[in-house]
Amino acid sequence: MNYPGKGLVEGLAVTARNFVGSYFYKDRLTTVQYPEERIQTPENSRTFPFLVFDESPDKPRCTACKICEVECPPKCIYIVMDRDDKGKPLQRPKAFDIDISVCMQCQICVEVCPFESIKMDNDYEKSKYGRFNDLVQRLPDLLKSNDYYRQIKPVKAAEVDAKLKAEAEAKAAKKAAAVAAAAAKAAATPPAGSAT
Amino acid sequence: METIYQLLHVTFANVPAWTVQVAAFLIPIAFIFGVYPAIFALTTLVERKALGRIQNRYGPNRVGIFGVLQPLADGLKILLKEDIVPRVADKFTHFLAPVLIVVPGLLVYLVVPVAPGMVAVDLKIGVLFALAVGTMSAIALFMAGWASRNKFSLLGAVRAVAQVVSYEVPTVMAGVAVIMAAGTLSTLTIVQRQGGGILNISNWYVFRPWGLVGFVLFVIGGLAESARCPFDLPEAESELIGGYHTEYSGFKFALFQMGEYLAGMAMAGVTVTLFLGGYMGPGSGPGLVGSLIAMLWFFSKLAGMIMLNIWIRGTWPRLRVDQLMGFAWKVLLPLALVNIVAVGFWHFLTPRPLAWVVTTGWLVIWFLVLTKCNASAILEKREYRYV
Numbered sequence: 155m156n157y158p159g160k161g162l163v164e165g166l167a168v169t170a171r172n173f174v175g176s177y178f179y180k181d182r183l184t185t186v187q188y189p190e191e192r193i194q195t196p197e198n199s200r201t202f203p204f205l206v207f208d209e210s211p212d213k214p215r216c217t218a219c220k221i222c223e224v225e226c227p228p229k230c231i232y233i234v235m236d237r238d239d240k241g242k243p244l245q246r247p248k249a250f251d252i253d254i255s256v257c258m259q260c261q262i263c264v265e266v267c268p269f270e271s272i273k274m275d276n277d278y279e280k281s282k283y284g285r286f287n288d289l290v291q292r293l294p295d296l297l298k299s300n301d302y303y304r305q306i307k308p309v310k311a312a313e314v315d316a317k318l319k320a321e322a323e324a325k326a327a328k329k330a331a332a333v334a335a336a337a338a339k340a341a342a343t344p345p346a347g348s349a350t
Numbered sequence: 351m352e353t354i355y356q357l358l359h360v361t362f363a364n365v366p367a368w369t370v371q372v373a374a375f376l377i378p379i380a381f382i383f384g385v386y387p388a389i390f391a392l393t394t395l396v397e398r399k400a401l402g403r404i405q406n407r408y409g410p411n412r413v414g415i416f417g418v419l420q421p422l423a424d425g426l427k428i429l430l431k432e433d434i435v436p437r438v439a440d441k442f443t444h445f446l447a448p449v450l451i452v453v454p455g456l457l458v459y460l461v462v463p464v465a466p467g468m469v470a471v472d473l474k475i476g477v478l479f480a481l482a483v484g485t486m487s488a489i490a491l492f493m494a495g496w497a498s499r500n501k502f503s504l505l506g507a508v509r510a511v512a513q514v515v516s517y518e519v520p521t522v523m524a525g526v527a528v529i530m531a532a533g534t535l536s537t538l539t540i541v542q543r544q545g546g547g548i549l550n551i552s553n554w555y556v557f558r559p560w561g562l563v564g565f566v567l568f569v570i571g572g573l574a575e576s577a578r579c580p581f582d583l584p585e586a587e588s589e590l591i592g593g594y595h596t597e598y599s600g601f602k603f604a605l606f607q608m609g610e611y612l613a614g615m616a617m618a619g620v621t622v623t624l625f626l627g628g629y630m631g632p633g634s635g636p637g638l639v640g641s642l643i644a645m646l647w648f649f650s651k652l653a654g655m656i657m658l659n660i661w662i663r664g665t666w667p668r669l670r671v672d673q674l675m676g677f678a679w680k681v682l683l684p685l686a687l688v689n690i691v692a693v694g695f696w697h698f699l700t701p702r703p704l705a706w707v708v709t710t711g712w713l714v715i716w717f718l719v720l721t722k723c724n725a726s727a728i729l730e731k732r733e734y735r736y737v
């Protein structure tokens with residue numbers, strides 16, 4: 155049936171359905187009441203980089219190789235390598251700062267890191283009261299456990315874990331092979347004393 | 351006022367007569383200044399909540415429990431804002447406009463009866479007063495637009511004046527039907543004429559064929575006169591920034607909002623009085639209890655009209671200027687005139703069923719004729735899609 159004002163009446167019916175329905179069907183209300191309710195961030199969401207450690211924070215995966223520092227386009231990473239008393243490099247960072255007011259979240263540091271050490275976080279509550287020092291993330295702020303990484307990005311973390319495990323196994327196998335080879339070599343060459 | 355005067359006079363027989371007189375003046379004033387702005391504050395909250403629900407949102411729910419303190423927070427926020435007056439503005443008029451815009455809205459309530467005998471002044475020309483004063487807001491709007499010295503303000507003001515003047519005609523004509531049927535211009539008497547019948551309801555004018563048409567015309571006219579959606583062209587944000595209140599900020603802006611809402615509520619109040627039987631309803635009558643029930647009826651009807659306004663605002667898109675004018679002059683005005691003739695039929699045809707048949711037939715025929723005549727203005731159904 156067609157009558158003048160049909161569209162207007164149909165429109166009123168739609169809004170009335172919304173009005174009443176939103177009180178009875180909770181799934182009509184799509185709003186997430188933010189500070190109380192949160193939604194799980196998607197796997198591929200990213201904010202700023204963080205550093206992964208395996209067992210304890212004083213053993214980060216990072217070796218302070220400074221590749222990320224060099225590659226970072228806006229140059230917001232600053233790394234100082236830790237050295238012992240004699241000046242020998244300890245292969246871990248003494249200072250690792252990321253200025254998140256400069257970081258553009260490009261993920262390049264993650265791509266270039268050879269040690270799966272730096273990863274993108276998805277913590278979005280980073281606002282601070284100060285504009286300068288507060289926005290520089292220091293080493294303690296950046297270090298987060300591998301468990302945390304598994305939690306926020308399960309799929310990628312599993313891949314990384316598998317890769318690291320394979321590498322470690324390969325290394326162990328190689329080492330074992332090297333040890334075995336050395337042992338075999340030792341067995342093949344008769345002791346000098348016995349020849350005589 | 352007379353009722354209050356008599357009531358006070360009887361209750362406080364031994365105080366001087368002049369104090370009673372003054373009190374009888376002050377009580378309605380206090381009532382109007384207290385109740386209607388409170389309803390306005392409530393309306394802003396309810397409107398935001400209802401619009402939210404219409405769009406499947408929650409609406410404000412942070413300030414206080416269920417967001418009930420939101421109007422307070424809004425008021426505080428707007429008080430703390432800077433008041434900016436353009437350097438080239440006509441300062442005095444710029445200042446006067448927001449003050450003046452609140453006045454007509456409040457004045458209309460003087461003649462809107464809330465309970466038997468309870469009307470601030472029972473003017474003999476009550477309906478005329480309400481309609482005349484309600485249109486005064488056009489002057490304030492034009493003052494605002496002109497004094498701001500801003501082309502968008504002026505355009506908005508010009509639209510406002512054109513709109514209010516055009517829609518005043520069918521609105522008054524729709525009111526004339528009621529005046530003819532009731533035989534009086536006094537709002538109190540009009541409400542009394544709508545009493546009786548089944549449950550005090552069946553005699554409301556909206557349940558007459560001409561009354562229904564008049565009601566629809568009056569609601570549309572009321573929406574247009576208070577510049578509410580879908581007739582909010584004077585402040586069309588997408589076209590005019592903010593229309594006449596572009597150059598206003600802080601509390602003056604709040605006064606514009608308040609004036610607009612008060613005018614809308616006043617029109618709703620007049621609609622209730624003229625067509626929905628005012629305070630009439632089951633249980634309302636003289637005496638204290640009857641008066642309280644009557645008051646309840648009046649304010650529930652007012653709330654219903656306000657909800658209707660909100661519902662319409664949440665649904666219908668804004669009209670174009672030419673559609674606005676065409677609608678007023680080509681549809682509403684002829685229909686209002688035809689409606690007046692229908693009241694004549696109603697009055698003079700004696701067996702009631704015959705009057706019903708003739709009036710309804712007359713109105714339906716004219717409605718169809720008007721639709722046919724305006725067929726070219728009715729838009730085809732269009733579908734918008736991305737290609």
Ligand code: SF4
Pocket residue numbers: 215216217218219220221222223233266267268269270271272
């Ligand atoms: S995070 Fe990776 S690339 Fe950057 S210094 Fe540490 S190990 Fe090197």
Ligand code: SF4
Pocket residue numbers: 203225226227228229230231252256257258259260261262263264
């Ligand atoms: S995400 Fe990009 S900008 Fe941010 S630290 Fe890494 S490389 Fe630098």
